[in-house]
Amino acid sequence: MPDSAALPERRRGSGVRMVYDQLRDEILDLELLPGSPIDEVQLAERFGMSRTPIREALVRLAGEGLVETLPNRSTMVSNIDxxxxxxxxxxxxxxxxxxxxxxxxxxxxxxxxxxxxxxxxxxxxxxxxxxxxxxxxxxxxxxxxxxxxxxxxxxxxxxxxxxxxxxxxxxxxxxxxxxxxxxxxxxxxxxxxxxxxxxxxxxxxxxxxxxxxxxxxxxxxxxxxxxxxxxx
Amino acid sequence: MPDSAALPERRRGSGVRMVYDQLRDEILDLELLPGSPIDEVQLAERFGMSRTPIREALVRLAGEGLVETLPNRSTMVSNIDxxxxxxxxxxxxxxxxxxxxxxxxxxxxxxxxxxxxxxxxxxxxxxxxxxxxxxxxxxxxxxxxxxxxxxxxxxxxxxxxxxxxxxxxxxxxxxxxxxxxxxxxxxxxxxxxxxxxxxxxxxxxxxxxxxxxxxxxxxxxxxxxxxxxxxx
DNA sequence: TGCATTTTACTTGTCGACAAGAATTGACTG
DNA sequence: CAGTCAATTCTTGTCGACAAGTAAAATGCA
Structure with missing residues (x-):
């Protein structure tokens, strides 16, 4: 079994919420440091899903000001002002x-x-x-x-x-x-x-x-x- | 020229903002009535783009409470409470x-x-x-x-x-x-x-x-x- | 005819792939 | 050797297609 990593057989709309909650917790607990860049493909691999739900979670996080996204450039964890x-x-x-x-x-x-x-x-x-x-x-x-x-x-x-x-x-x-x-x-x-x-x-x-x-x-x-x- | 409709040669990241601004104005001016359903493919055809940027605009609107999205079901314009x-x-x-x-x-x-x-x-x-x-x-x-x-x-x-x-x-x-x-x-x-x-x-x-x-x-x-x- | 169930149609959620833009590397010139 | 410009690589933005899930239509049965 080479692919024994978790493929938790998630339900249809649950992927986005899972990524959102997880990233949110990591940002608020400072596991993801303010200013650190966020790579979509990396997250996609980590969560075992496509980039589409990852992007949707990032858009929601950006809407709450937890991440900042520069056009055509990497999005990053929001800095503390x-x-x-x-x-x-x-x-x-x-x-x-x-x-x-x-x-x-x-x-x-x-x-x-x-x-x-x-x-x-x-x-x-x-x-x-x-x-x-x-x-x-x-x-x-x-x-x-x-x-x-x-x-x-x-x-x-x-x-x-x-x-x-x-x-x-x-x-x-x-x-x-x-x-x-x-x-x-x-x-x-x-x-x-x-x-x-x-x-x-x-x-x-x-x-x-x-x-x-x-x-x-x-x-x-x-x-x-x-x-x-x-x-x- | 059957396809003379506007293909305004938009720049790369501008589609989402255009859809977002337009939908937002229509919602706030009550051109889109509260409770009316929003169809993604219809919007995609109307704006001449794929469903992906449409969805991103809708996610942002949902983040501000202007539309409500039921899982696996159509999203609709938020009602006035x-x-x-x-x-x-x-x-x-x-x-x-x-x-x-x-x-x-x-x-x-x-x-x-x-x-x-x-x-x-x-x-x-x-x-x-x-x-x-x-x-x-x-x-x-x-x-x-x-x-x-x-x-x-x-x-x-x-x-x-x-x-x-x-x-x-x-x-x-x-x-x-x-x-x-x-x-x-x-x-x-x-x-x-x-x-x-x-x-x-x-x-x-x-x-x-x-x-x-x-x-x-x-x-x-x-x-x-x-x-x-x-x-x- | 009325109701339950299956089938169909339709909408959304997800995917893999491609193109555009930016950053980095590398080559070239003064 | 430094600075400028071109090429490459890498990340994001967009696309078309498929799968899953839901609502409506159609079918069967009492």
Whole structure:
């Protein structure tokens, strides 16, 4: 059996989604580094399919800004724009506030169940010091809150921002050797309580505080002193 | 010459953009009605190209929510969700406020020039009672303000909202026989003045007022009495 | 005639191949 | 030896064709 590699007998429309999800995860987990080129034939060989579904997945990724494609030239993983991080922080703060506020107003019991489920996973990941799981479950936690707010316009923008933040956080924890902060767990619990109590103003303040906390950590990481200590 | 139809000798990567722009305009101008099916081969014949670039354009349109594609079944023009219009109005109001505020802070002289250019076209369209040109230039006017705010996250969401609004406004003016309101021209002038003066609070109020005005018109249209007057 | 089932027609998803454009290599000239 | 230009290679954009899956038409049966 020379060709024992996986030919998983996929269903008709599933190839594109598989490639899309896989590439997306690899980009957000920084396994594919920002700026690195993406070769279509290489991906086609790797996934065992033609270039057509690969291209479709890349077009979708480009639509979300995760890859950039120059005409007639190789497409590449989007760079992180460190010079304009303030626009990212600004939008992130607003979306944290708005989605949490709306969740307080429009949430239903099933939403709280989903939110608590992601929070449990988040707490477990923090305890296990599992950076990747912590980042992913943190994203899912806030995505579930946005869903509970029931405004697809905000949800779609927030998901994009959370994904971009996932790349930044990954960078952060790679550099700090994956020491995970416990205080986020308690902040999440406070947010859940405020949503449950339908306290809109409190949700607004907690959302802003949570965003500020994350921004402070990232900025602290970015402003850290790169020089190695020297013994004189 | 039986085949005298246009074979415009297009350049290599331009076919997709051409199809994308054309379909997008037709969708937003309601020439393609919401819910109507889109046939790939039909489009391929119409544009004189293969199905591949057509499909790529459709994938991009689907990424922006302008068309919906069911697996293994025909893709169709997205429906307007009248039942959840309040989420649209909510997001629109917030984006009007935020983008106008940011424009007051971050605009440069070139931005004002662009904004005034679109405003001039808008005023001319209103005077000429040209509904299509009025809707398009109104969109361009606010898009230019968002650009001056220099936050791509807000800009991208706002563009999506403005496009959705373009469909709603088109519906509105089709129904009201294209009588165009003059007061929008003055409101636009006020917004320009506030941005130029870098008055953030005033921009916030004017943005909200402008959004409320549009929402009121649309709601008035939606709540109108459909019954024909009957002479007894 | 009404309903279930098979058959047909049609649309989309995928493939392999070819052509156009760009980057790199190599040759040629000053 | 450096710089310019031509040739080659490599990647992407486009094409036509086939396969899979779905909806509609046609057939069979009660």
């Amino acid at each position: 460190f010079l304009n991080l303030h626009t990212f922080f600004d939008a992130m703060t607003l979306m944290y506030r708005v989605t949490t506020r709306l969740a307080a107003t429009y949430h239903r019991p099933a939403d709280l169940k989903t939110i608590r489920k992601h929070q449990a996973r988040f707490a477990k990941a923090v305890e296990a010091q599992d950076a990747l799981a912590m980042i992913a479950s943190n994203r899912d936690f806030h995505a579930a809150i946005a869903e509970a707010g029931r405004n697809p316009y905000y949800t779609s923008l927030f998901l994009r921002i959370l994904d971009e933040g996932r790349r930044l956080l990954r960078l952060y924890y790679q550099s700090f050797d994956d020491r995970l902060p416990q205080e986020f767990v308690q902040e999440h619990e406070d947010i859940i309580a405020a949503i449950t109590a339908r306290d809109i103003d409190l949700c607004d303040r907690l959302g802003k505080g949570h965003a500020d906390q994350i921004i402070r950590q990232i900025q602290h990481f970015l402003a850290r002193d790169e020089r190695q200590p020297v013994t004189l | 009248f039942l959840n219009l309040h989420t649209f109005f909510d997001a629109m109001t917030l984006m009007y406020r935020v983008t106008t505020r940011l424009a007051a802070t971050y605009h440069r002289p070139a931005d004002l020039k662009t904004i005034r250019k679109h405003q001039a076209r808008f005023a001319k369209a209103v005077e000429a009672q040209d509904a299509l040109a009025m809707i398009a230039s109104n969109r361009d006017f606010h898009a230019a303000i968002a650009e001056a705010g220099r936050n791509p996250y807000y800009t991208s969401l706002f563009l999506r909202i403005l496009d959705e609004g373009r469909r709603l406004l088109r519906l509105y003016y089709q129904s009201f026989d294209d009588r165009l309101p003059q007061e929008f021209v003055q409101e636009h002038e006020d917004i320009i003045a506030a941005i130029t003066a870098r008055d953030i609070d005033l921009c916030d109020r004017l943005g909200k007022g402008h959004a409320d005005q549009i929402i009121r018109q649309i709601q008035h249209f939606l709540a109108r009495d459909e019954r024909q007057p009957v002479t007894l």
